[in-house]
Amino acid sequence: MSHDAATELSPLQRKLHKLGLRSSEDLVLHLPIRYEDETRLTPIARLLPGMWAQVEGVVTRCEIGYRPRRQLLAAIADDSGELALRFLNFYPSQQKQLAVGRRIRARGEARGGFFGMEMVHPRTTVADGGPPLPDSLTPVYPTTDGLPQAALRKAIAAALAQADLRDTLPASLRERYGLMEFGAAVRLLHAPPPDASADALRDRAHPAWLRIKFDELLAQQLSLAQARAARLDKRAPPLPAADGPRSLTARLLAALPFRLTAAQRRVGAEIGADLARSHPMQRLLQGDVGSGKTVVAALAAAQAIDNGYQAALMAPTEILAEQHFRKLVDWLEPLGVEVAWLTGSLSPKARREAAARVESGAAQLAVGTQALIQQNVAFARLGLAIVDEQHRFGVGQRLALRGKGGHDDVFPHQLMMTATPIPRTLAMTFFADLDVSVIDELPPGRTPVVTKLLSDTRRDEVVARIHDAVRGGRQAYWVCPLVEESETLELQTAVDTYEALCRSLPGVRVGLAHGRLPTAEKAAVMQAFTAGEIDLLVATTVIEVGVDVPNASLMVIEHAERFGLAQLHQLRGRVGRGAAESVCVLLYQAPLSQVAKARLRTMHQTTDGFEIARRDLELRGPGEFLGVRQSGLALMRFADLDADIEIAERAHEAAAELQAREPAVVAAHLARWMRGREDFLKT
Incomplete structure (x- = not known):
C-alpha cells in the first residue's frame, strides 16, 4: 500500500486493519467468541446472586453517595420488586440518563448487596422510545483498543449485506457430510436466533x-x-x-x-x-x-x-x-x-x-x-x-x-x-x-528407563543413590532447572548445584557443562564424560539432544515441573542407551499446577514418544510441534486439531x-x- 493510501484510511479502517480485516470477506469470517442474550427480560424478583440478566424498570431514585467513596447510587423497580444500581466511575451523562421516573433497561451480574439485590456497573439503555428488544443473540467479537463492539457489529452487518456468500462446495458434497450451506452458517453465527x-x-x-x-x-x-x-x-x-x-x-x-x-x-x-x-x-x-x-x-x-x-x-x-x-x-x-x-x-x-x-x-x-x-x-x-x-x-x-x-x-x-x-x-x-x-x-x-517422581524434600536420598551408582561403576547426569527469566540466574543455579554436589559427594568426579562455557571447554567436558573420566555431569539443557554415553544409567532432573513434556522426554532419552537398568528421577517442588501434574504423570506412565506427543498436544496445543513452520500464520482460528x-x-x-x-x-x-x-x- 502506498503512503498516500495509508493516510487516506479512516480511524475505523485503521483499527479494522490492525485486526487483519481489510475486505468484506475478511469481516464475514471474523466470527464471535461468545454471545450475550439480550432478547428477553427477567423480572427483578427472579434474580439470583451470580446470575447474568437483563431487567427493565422505572428509576425510583438516583443520587451521589460519598461513603465509602464517591459513587452514583440508583434504583429501578418493575411490578415484581426493586433493584439497586451502583456505579463507582460515572459521567454526568449517566446521571442524566438515570433521571427518576424514566424507564430503563439494565444488563449485568446480579449480586446480594447491603440493601437487597444490586448490579454494579450494569450496561444501561433508555427503554422509553428506545430500540425494541433484539430478536437474536448479541455477538461479542475479538477486538482491539478503541474499537467498540457496536462499531464492529455495524461493519460486519454491512459486510454481510455486500459480500459474496455463495457456496464454494458442491451440493452433493454438502449432503454427503451433512453440512449447512455457507451463507446460512455465517449469518446464523453472526446473529443466532434466541432458540439456538x-x-x-x-x-x-x-x-x-x-x-x-x-x-x-x-x-x-x-x-x-x-x-x-x-x-x-x-x-x-x-x-x-x-x-x-x-x-x-x-x-x-x-x-x-x-x-x-x-x-x-x-x-x-x-x-x-x-x-x-x-x-x-x-x-x-x-x-x-x-x-x-x-x-x-x-x-x-x-x-x-x-x-x-x-x-x-x-x-x-x-x-x-x-x-x-x-x-x-x-x-x-x-x-x-x-x-x-x-x-x-x-x-x-x-x-x-x-x-x-x-x-x-x-x-x-x-x-x-x-x-x-x-x-x-x-x-x-x-x-x-x-x-x-x-x-x-x-x-x-x-x-x-x-x-x-x-x-x-x-x-x-x-x-x-x-x-x-x-x-x-x-x-x-x-x-x-x-x-x-x-x-x-x-x-x-536398549533397556527401558524407569521413571521415579520424588519431591525435592527427598534430595538427600537422590544424592545417596548417585553415590551408589558411581560405586557400581556407572555414570550419572544431574540436570539443573530452567530459569526462563534469566540466563545468568540459570548459570548461577548450575554453578551452585555443581559446588553443592562436589561437597556432598567426596571422591566422585563431578563435571559441569552449560551454554556459556567456551565451545572448546564444553567439548572437553563432554569428551571426558564420554571417556568415563567424569562420574557425574551437572548440566543445563545443553545435553538435551545428541549426547550418547551407554554407561550413564541415572539421570536426575531438578525442578522437573518447569520443563515441557517434549524436553523431559528428550532428556530422559540420554539414559537407557546401554544394557544396564536405567533410572530417571524427576525432582519436583510442591505445590504443582494442574498442567505440571499432568506432565509429570505422563512421564511416569509412559516412555512411548508418540503417546507423550499426543498428550503434549492436548496440554499445549500444536505450536511446539510446528515450530516456525507457520511463519506468522495463526494456527487454526476455528478448528481444534x-x-x-x-x-x-x-x-x-x-x-x-x-x-x-x-x-x-x-x-x-x-x-x-x-x-x-x-x-x-x-x-
Missing part, C-alpha cells in the same frame, strides 16, 4: 460452527496439496542407489559395527527410492530419542555421494551437530569420504579453509550449524540437504540450505529429521505436503476428491479462505 442452543454455540458444536471448521480444515488440506504439486513440478538430480559391493552405500553397511533394525531398513528404502526420482524429495523422518536416525541419514548421504553429489547436514545446536559429525567421521572417513565441519565457533581461518573444501567439491559431506547457510559458503554440487530437529529452524533458514544447491531450476533433495513424534492429527493437517517415514523400534540392547479429528479426516478425504475432479471449486475455496497465506507452506 447456547451450549452448542459456546462449545462450537452447532452445525453452523461445524461447517466453518470443515471449510477451514479443507482449505488447509487443499493448500498443502497445492504445495506438494508445486514441488513435484520442480526438478532434482536423480540419485539412484548404486549397485555392487564397491558402492559407498554397500561398503558403509558392511563396515557398521551393528546391524540395522527392520525399521531402519524400511525407512532407508523409502528414502533411497525418493532420491532416485527426478523431483525433490521432501521427507520427514521421525524417530524417537535413540532410534538411530543418524545412520539412516548417513546412508542417504552415501547414496548422494555415490552419484557424484555432495550432502549437507544442518543441526540447530553445536553439541548436536558435533554428535552427528563424530559419528559420520567414524563411519565414512575410513571409506575415503571427506567430512567438513562448519560452525560459528571455528576460527575465521579454519572456517575459510572448510568453506573452500566444500566449494571445490573436495569435501563430499558438510556438517554444521547455521554457519552452513552463510553467504560465503557455496557448494560444488549439493544433491541432498538434511535438517535435524527441523522445527527449531526458521522457514528462511531451511529454504536457505535448500537454495545452496538450487540452480537452473534444479533443487537438492531434502530430508528433515525430528525426535519429536508428530501426532496423527498434525501429520494429516499440517504436514500433509511432506512424505513421512517413522522409525518405530529402538535398536536392540485434537477435538476435531473426525472433521479433519472428512476434510482430508474431500480435499483429495476435489483436487482430482474440481479445480474450479478448489480455486474458489482457497480464494475465500487462504487469501495470501500460502507462503508458509513452501518449506
Whole structure:
C-alpha cells in the first residue's frame, strides 16, 4: 500500500486493519467468541446472586453517595420488586440518563448487596422510545483498543449485506457430510436466533460452527496439496542407489559395527527410492530419542555421494551437530569420504579453509550449524540437504540450505529429521505436503528407563543413590532447572548445584557443562564424560539432544515441573542407551499446577514418544510441534486439531476428491479462505 493510501484510511479502517480485516470477506469470517442474550427480560424478583440478566424498570431514585467513596447510587423497580444500581466511575451523562421516573433497561451480574439485590456497573439503555428488544443473540467479537463492539457489529452487518456468500462446495458434497450451506452458517453465527442452543454455540458444536471448521480444515488440506504439486513440478538430480559391493552405500553397511533394525531398513528404502526420482524429495523422518536416525541419514548421504553429489547436514545446536559429525567421521572417513565441519565457533581461518573444501567439491559431506547457510559458503554440487530437529529452524533458514544447491531450476533433495513424534492429527493437517517415514523400534540392547517422581524434600536420598551408582561403576547426569527469566540466574543455579554436589559427594568426579562455557571447554567436558573420566555431569539443557554415553544409567532432573513434556522426554532419552537398568528421577517442588501434574504423570506412565506427543498436544496445543513452520500464520482460528479429528479426516478425504475432479471449486475455496497465506507452506 502506498503512503498516500495509508493516510487516506479512516480511524475505523485503521483499527479494522490492525485486526487483519481489510475486505468484506475478511469481516464475514471474523466470527464471535461468545454471545450475550439480550432478547428477553427477567423480572427483578427472579434474580439470583451470580446470575447474568437483563431487567427493565422505572428509576425510583438516583443520587451521589460519598461513603465509602464517591459513587452514583440508583434504583429501578418493575411490578415484581426493586433493584439497586451502583456505579463507582460515572459521567454526568449517566446521571442524566438515570433521571427518576424514566424507564430503563439494565444488563449485568446480579449480586446480594447491603440493601437487597444490586448490579454494579450494569450496561444501561433508555427503554422509553428506545430500540425494541433484539430478536437474536448479541455477538461479542475479538477486538482491539478503541474499537467498540457496536462499531464492529455495524461493519460486519454491512459486510454481510455486500459480500459474496455463495457456496464454494458442491451440493452433493454438502449432503454427503451433512453440512449447512455457507451463507446460512455465517449469518446464523453472526446473529443466532434466541432458540439456538447456547451450549452448542459456546462449545462450537452447532452445525453452523461445524461447517466453518470443515471449510477451514479443507482449505488447509487443499493448500498443502497445492504445495506438494508445486514441488513435484520442480526438478532434482536423480540419485539412484548404486549397485555392487564397491558402492559407498554397500561398503558403509558392511563396515557398521551393528546391524540395522527392520525399521531402519524400511525407512532407508523409502528414502533411497525418493532420491532416485527426478523431483525433490521432501521427507520427514521421525524417530524417537535413540532410534538411530543418524545412520539412516548417513546412508542417504552415501547414496548422494555415490552419484557424484555432495550432502549437507544442518543441526540447530553445536553439541548436536558435533554428535552427528563424530559419528559420520567414524563411519565414512575410513571409506575415503571427506567430512567438513562448519560452525560459528571455528576460527575465521579454519572456517575459510572448510568453506573452500566444500566449494571445490573436495569435501563430499558438510556438517554444521547455521554457519552452513552463510553467504560465503557455496557448494560444488549439493544433491541432498538434511535438517535435524527441523522445527527449531526458521522457514528462511531451511529454504536457505535448500537454495545452496538450487540452480537452473534444479533443487537438492531434502530430508528433515525430528525426535519429536508428530501426532496423527498434525501429520494429516499440517504436514500433509511432506512424505513421512517413522522409525518405530529402538535398536536392540536398549533397556527401558524407569521413571521415579520424588519431591525435592527427598534430595538427600537422590544424592545417596548417585553415590551408589558411581560405586557400581556407572555414570550419572544431574540436570539443573530452567530459569526462563534469566540466563545468568540459570548459570548461577548450575554453578551452585555443581559446588553443592562436589561437597556432598567426596571422591566422585563431578563435571559441569552449560551454554556459556567456551565451545572448546564444553567439548572437553563432554569428551571426558564420554571417556568415563567424569562420574557425574551437572548440566543445563545443553545435553538435551545428541549426547550418547551407554554407561550413564541415572539421570536426575531438578525442578522437573518447569520443563515441557517434549524436553523431559528428550532428556530422559540420554539414559537407557546401554544394557544396564536405567533410572530417571524427576525432582519436583510442591505445590504443582494442574498442567505440571499432568506432565509429570505422563512421564511416569509412559516412555512411548508418540503417546507423550499426543498428550503434549492436548496440554499445549500444536505450536511446539510446528515450530516456525507457520511463519506468522495463526494456527487454526476455528478448528481444534485434537477435538476435531473426525472433521479433519472428512476434510482430508474431500480435499483429495476435489483436487482430482474440481479445480474450479478448489480455486474458489482457497480464494475465500487462504487469501495470501500460502507462503508458509513452501518449506
